[in-house]
Amino acid sequence: MSNWRKRYDTFPVPVGGTAASPQFDLEQVERWLVENEKLGAVPEEDLFWRNLLAAESDPAEALALVGEHLSGERPLLFEALRANLDSLAERLGKGGREGIFEQLWWRFSEQIGPRLVTTPEPLAATMINLARVRGGTVLDPACGTGHVLYAAARVGASCVYGQDVDASLARLARLSLVVNEFQGEIRTGDSLRHDAFPGVMVDAVVAHPPFGLSNWGQEELGGDHRWEFGVPPRTEPELAWVQHAYAHLKPGGRAVLLMPPSVAGRRAGRRIRADLLRRGALRAVVALPQRVTPSYAVNLQLWILQRPTQAPPPDVLLADASILATRDMRDDNEILQRVEIAVSAFLDEGDAGDPSFAYPVPVIELLDEEVDLAPARRAPIGADHDDVAGELRALHAAVAKQVKALSKGIPALPSASDGAPPPTVSIADLGRAGVLEILGPIRDAGTDDVVDDTPVLTAKDVVLGSSASRGGEERPSQRIPLQDGDIVIPLVARQMVARYVADAGGSLLGRNMYLLRPKPDAVDPWFLLGYLRTESNERLTTSSSGGMRIDVRKAQVPRIPVAEQHRHGEVFRALDDFNTLAQQVASLTADMARLTAEGLTSGKLRPTEEN
Numbered sequence: 280m281s282n283w284r285k286r287y288d289t290f291p292v293p294v295g296g297t298a299a300s301p302q303f304d305l306e307q308v309e310r311w312l313v314e315n316e317k318l319g320a321v322p323e324e325d326l327f328w329r330n331l332l333a334a335e336s337d338p339a340e341a342l343a344l345v346g347e348h349l350s351g352e353r354p355l356l357f358e359a360l361r362a363n364l365d366s367l368a369e370r371l372g373k374g375g376r377e378g379i380f381e382q383l384w385w386r387f388s389e390q391i392g393p394r395l396v397t398t399p400e401p402l403a404a405t406m407i408n409l410a411r412v413r414g415g416t417v418l419d420p421a422c423g424t425g426h427v428l429y430a431a432a433r434v435g436a437s438c439v440y441g442q443d444v445d446a447s448l449a450r451l452a453r454l455s456l457v458v459n460e461f462q463g464e465i466r467t468g469d470s471l472r473h474d475a476f477p478g479v480m481v482d483a484v485v486a487h488p489p490f491g492l493s494n495w496g497q498e499e500l501g502g503d504h505r506w507e508f509g510v511p512p513r514t515e516p517e518l519a520w521v522q523h524a525y526a527h528l529k530p531g532g533r534a535v536l537l538m539p540p541s542v543a544g545r546r547a548g549r550r551i552r553a554d555l556l557r558r559g560a561l562r563a564v565v566a567l568p569q570r571v572t573p574s575y576a577v578n579l580q581l582w583i584l585q586r587p588t589q590a591p592p593p594d595v596l597l598a599d600a601s602i603l604a605t606r607d608m609r610d611d612n613e614i615l616q617r618v619e620i621a622v623s624a625f626l627d628e629g630d631a632g633d634p635s636f637a638y639p640v641p642v643i644e645l646l647d648e649e650v651d652l653a654p655a656r657r658a659p660i661g662a663d664h665d666d667v668a669g670e671l672r673a674l675h676a677a678v679a680k681q682v683k684a685l686s687k688g689i690p691a692l693p694s695a696s697d698g699a700p701p702p703t704v705s706i707a708d709l710g711r712a713g714v715l716e717i718l719g720p721i722r723d724a725g726t727d728d729v730v731d732d733t734p735v736l737t738a739k740d741v742v743l744g745s746s747a748s749r750g751g752e753e754r755p756s757q758r759i760p761l762q763d764g765d766i767v768i769p770l771v772a773r774q775m776v777a778r779y780v781a782d783a784g785g786s787l788l789g790r791n792m793y794l795l796r797p798k799p800d801a802v803d804p805w806f807l808l809g810y811l812r813t814e815s816n817e818r819l820t821t822s823s824s825g826g827m828r829i830d831v832r833k834a835q836v837p838r839i840p841v842a843e844q845h846r847h848g849e850v851f852r853a854l855d856d857f858n859t860l861a862q863q864v865a866s867l868t869a870d871m872a873r874l875t876a877e878g879l880t881s882g883k884l885r886p887t888e889e890n
Contacts, residue, residue, distance in 0.1 A: 305329075322757070323370075324379065327363050328386045334360065339447040342387045346454030349376045380458045384424070384451075397426050398487045398537060402571055404430065405615040406485050406535040409583060409622055412436040415482030418527050420470035420520070425452025427485050432461035436483075439463035442475045471519055472496040474505075481527050484534035488520040491539070495519060508554040517542040518551050521582065525560060528586040533626075536582045540566065543580060543652040552650045556642045559591025560584050563622050565637075566654045568604035570739070571611050580654075583622060595645065596625045598637035599654040610748070667878035674871045681864045688860055690853035701839050706795065707832040714801035717832065718794040720770045721757050736761060737789035738769035741778045744862075747786035759788040764804045766795040768811070768831045775820055775829060777811040779804060779855070793831045803844035809851030810836040 291311055293301035306326070328341075334357050335341040348355040348364060355361040368375035388397060398406070403426065410417070413435035419428050422441030429452075432439050439461065443449040446467045453465035466475035472495075495516040500506075505526040511519040517538055524534040542548065543564060555561040563583040572579045578601050598621060603614045621637040624630035640657050709715035734747035761767075761783040768777045770791040788794050797804050810816065816834040839847075878884030 323367060324382045324386070327360070327367060328383055330363070331357075331360055338387050339451060342383060343447070343450050343454060345383055346380060346451065346458055349380055350454060350457040352457070377459045380455070384455070387451075388424075397423065399572060400430075401612050401615050402537070402567070403427050403485075405619050406537070406581065407431050407434060408619055409581070409626075410483035410485045410533050410535045412483045412485065415532075416440070417483045417485060418476065418479070418481045418524075419486050420474075420484070420523060420527075421486050421488045422452050422465065423448050425455045425465060427487070428452065428463065428465075429455050429459070429461070431483075431485060432456065432459070432463065437462065440476055440479060440481065441465045442468055442470045444469045469496070471500065471516075471523060474523070476527065479527060480529045480532070482529055482532050484524040484527055484532075484536070486520065486524060486534075487537040488517065490517065492516040508558070508560070509551045511551065512547040515542070515545065515548040515551070518548050521555070521584065522551075525584050525586065528584070530586050530588045532586050534582075534584040536584070537572075538580045538582050539575075540577055540580055540653065542582075544649065544656075546649070549648075549650040552652060553646055555584070556595060556645055556650070557591065559587040561595060561652075562592070562626055563596040563598065564652045564654060565598040565618055565622065566601050567618075568601045568611070568614060570604060571600075571615065573739070581618075583626070585626070591642075593643075594639035594641055595652075596622060596637060597640050597652065597654040597657050598622065598633075599658055600636055601655075602636045602658075667874060667881070667883040671871065671874050671878065671884070674867060674874065678864065678867045678871060681860060681867060685857070685860045685864055688853075688857050690850070690857050693850055701837040703835040704838045705832065706834045706836070709797075709802065709836075710832070714798050715807075716794075716796040716798075718759055718796065719788055720792055721759065721788065721790045733758075734784065734786035735789045736767060736780075736786050736792075738771070738792055740789070741767055741769055741792065742772060742776055744778075747784070748789075759794060761786050761788055761794070762796065764797070764799065766797075766804060766808050766811070768793045768795070768829060771828055775812060775817040775831075775834075777808050779808050793829075795831070801841060803841060803848040805848030805852045805855075806844040807836060809847065809854075810834075 289311065291303055291307040294304045294307075296302035331341045331345070332338065335344060344353075344355055345364065347353040348361065349368065355364060364379070368379045371378045407427070407430055410431075412431045414437055416438045417428065417431045417436045418440045419425075419431075420442050422428055422443050423445070425441055428436075428439040428441050439456065440463060441449070441452050442465070443452065444467070449465050449467040455461075456463045456465065468475050493513075493516075497511065497513040497516075497519070500519075501510055505522050506519075507526065508518075508522055511522065521534075521536060521538075524536060528534055543552075552561070561582065562585050563581070565581040565583070567579050567581065569575070569578050598618060600614055600618050603617060617633060617636070621633040624633075625637070625639065638658065645652065645657075706715065706717065710717040736747040740746065740748055761780050763780060763783050765780040765783070766777055767780060767788065768775070770793065795807065797807055811831070811834055819833045819835060820829050820831055837847075875884065879886075
């Protein structure tokens with residue numbers, strides 16, 4: 280800040296601190312940065328949320344105070360903030376109360392951290408659709424802030440019920456319904472120990488219950504009427520949630536639960552799993568790609584249950600959607616849509632699912648000693664490949680083409696040099712010199728509908744080398760359009776990862792990423808990218824607290840004329856192109872080996888005479 284003050288006479292004056300360490304007013308600084316086109320305009324909602332947290336430090340309490348004011352239950356005590364909140368709601372026009380509460384809810388979810396584990400929006404939408412909530416009553420026995428119930432009410436649920444052991448989260452869930460004028464009831468308490476809705480039967484249960492509870496009340500609930508399929512062992516709390524959900528279903532009602540993969544195969548729960556199958560209660564198990572639930576390091580599963588109205592069906596659907604993520608299907612929404620179509624077709628119309636990843640399995644085949652319901656264990660050999668020979672020929676041709684290109688693309692080696700290393704300059708100093716623009720990182724999620732429809736280059740996209748995603752949960756609160764020649768670096772990564780933007784295509788910078796935008800006549804972008812990736816810069820930019828947080832401003836690059844930068848940049852560009860080709864060849868050959876093994880195993884291929 281002191282450097283800005285020295286360079287610009289109009290920069291705000293300090294409001295405190297000392298001459299060596301002055302303090303500035305944040306709003307004044309942000310206003311100056313916006314007026315001088317060095318920062319995008321800070322959304323008014325961000326300013327309000329920041330000021331609210333300064334008055335009330337607990338984010339949950341802060342959001343609850345907003346909800347109570349917007350619902351008319353209790354006015355906000357802070358007069359200036361109350362006027363600001365009313366102005367924001369009025370500015371949004373019709374639906375202003377609901378809109379501002381939702382925007383502040385997203386800021387709250389960013390602030391609360393690991394205490395709040397929510398179901399990702401696209402997955403929650405899939406669960407709601409599979410449960411057929413429209414026009415019906417819905418229960419979430421572990422509702423948290425009511426995120427899933429709110430989504431269910433928005434798509435037409437007539438009445439929603441929720442319960443959560445955390446009183447502050449249950450309070451927010453209730454206010455979410457009240458502010459939006461949705462019909463429902465939220466209660467506080469432990470759903471397993473003290474069911475707040477005994478005797479209430481609903482059309483659908485949609486839940487993401489807590490995993491791995493060691494003290495869930497097994498000893499005191501041994502004779503509970505909900506254990507229709509057997510008393511859950513102490514090590515099987517998830518099967519207690521399954522039976523709790525089922526106990527609240529009307530005939531024909533459907534429950535969709537997000538479960539850990541271990542519940543499908545743990546030995547202690549095999550008798551309950553067997554009874555769920557025999558009586559037709561468990562209708563489908565879907566293994567999800569890990570990337571759909573990035574908060575977890577494992578592939579979670581969807582369990583779909585239905586209270587039968589007739590004789591138990593002979594089949595259950597097992598679907599391994601993680602198969603879809605290993606192909607060229609990079610869009611999570613597309614994967615979830617495939618899941619929704621396959622499961623709905625099986626449950627509603629009796630179709631055989633999607634043979635590429637979903638397949639009906641006779642219940643009798645599952646009733647063995649293990650009763651293992653992991654979809655990958657039951658996949659037919661070669662089920663996801665109709666024309667193995669044709670696919671293999673296409674792969675073979677692609678490998679031959681890429682290997683030919685790889686052999687031609689081997690870059691020339693740089694010449695040896697005995698010269699002294701050139702002086703270096705930091706990224707921060709290049710920014711101060713005005714030859715490099717440093718943007719980001721954007722910390723908060725946004726709720727602007729326009730952003731939702733715009734591709735967003737996320738940190739995950741950069742690490743995986745994939746194209747820009749559709750906003751989803753990663754939608755940023757500020758719109759920073761990418762340009763060709765930009766360099767993006769994730770704020771948090773296992774190592775320094777930098778990527779050159781070759782085809783921006785109107786996409787936006789995602790959250791928690793730096794954007795470096797060099798002036799081409801002063802800094803060559805490929806020169807900059809190449810030196811950012813060095814081991815020395817990885818050491819300089821990685822925090823010592825855990826080796827995960829990157830501060831790209833500390834990186835150093837050689838201070839050399841731009842003409843010499845271009846020569847270095849060409850070397851780095853050729854190496855990058857060659858590395859991309861090599862990765863493509865490695866990926867194709869791995870696919871070819873895997874497809875050959877599956878084809879031989881399934882009998883769809885046989886060795887040729889040359890073999």
